[in-house]
Amino acid sequence: MTFDASRPYNELPALPPAVELESRAVLKACIAARAAIAELKAAGRLIPNQAVLINTIPLLEAQASSEIENIVTTTDQMFLFAGANEGDADPATKEALRYRTALWEGYQALRARPLSTNTAIQICRAIKGVDMGIRRTPGTTLSNDRTREVIYTPAEGEALLREKLANWEQWMHGTIAGADEIDPLVRMAVGHYQFEAIHPFTDGNGRTGRVINLLYLVEQQLLDIPVLYLSRHILRSRTEYYRGLQAVTEAGAWEPWLLYMLEGVTATARWTMNKIDGVQQLLQETAERIRRDAEAIYSRELAELIFVRPYCRISHVVDAGLAKRQTASTYLKELAAIGVLQEHKIGREKLFLNPGFIDLLKRD
């Protein structure tokens, strides 16, 4: 049967794929990816304050994953509006911040129940900020950005979509015969293709699928917290990403797709780990600098606090129990005076930016 881009792909084959997935090349790439992700997991455990990771890496991931879908904002805007005044952000930043929230909610939900079709619906709703359900009406197509030509038409009919999603769910959980023998990273890559090919929603499929990738790594205990910046890889090679998905559909080209995803895991696990090392080092230097230049206000907790997020508010110091409001304000002003922080006014609120931290997070 030949694939016709303009007709609903109701024949999308159920998983598992009818090919040998774990070729020599795939196994080799898989070993490298497993090693990199294991190191990232260990590095995450060593960092004293996990909030540093939780508050920063998911924002980078959210920015990149949204940009893949042409929802374009900057990491500066993300950091600035995260956690407060979200309503004042521009629409693209708001939407990208919702991706971060969706990732966080999905992570929380893993404690209550395993990843499922319902988790996907919940994530898609959180990303889109409106009620979303499995597609009921025809008309969803994927087209080339430039030429507008239709390149893929997903299956139609809610019952059929739900049936395909049930199969996808079983694959992810290894309850299909043979699936539990496949490495979880390969299962993630296969599952991501399948989810995108099913394309259960009218919009938000790409982002929902990418949130699910990260949650899956947590569910499979390859990571403790969802702090892999995988969309960085995808954004930087978007054409290859789209082409890879399409080539599985058109030609059953699983191997290049799996290699693409596994290399992405390896590269971004290393990138994220380097960032963690960099943050640790900068925190150490900054703590020493405060002790030297502002000894009277120095405490290790204060130094750590300005690395919990790139923008610190007086209320953060108060909430951390380091000082009452007046003193907290003095602390941050003093840190600005010695050049560790920069004071900004947003509306009536004072924000203290940690420029070294921001530069580090943004640098490649």
Ligand SMILES: Nc1ncnc2c1ncn2[C@@H]1O[C@H](COP(=O)(O)OP(=O)(O)O)[C@@H](O)[C@H]1O
């Ligand atoms: N040829 C293809 N076959 C299946 N899925 C595709 C193909 N090309 C792109 N995709 C997926 O579709 C996503 C875009 O779908 P969409 O519902 O608009 O997601 P979002 O709203 O997050 O942008 C891409 O990010 C990609 O994951």
Ligand SMILES: [Mg+2]
């Ligand atoms: Mg879209």
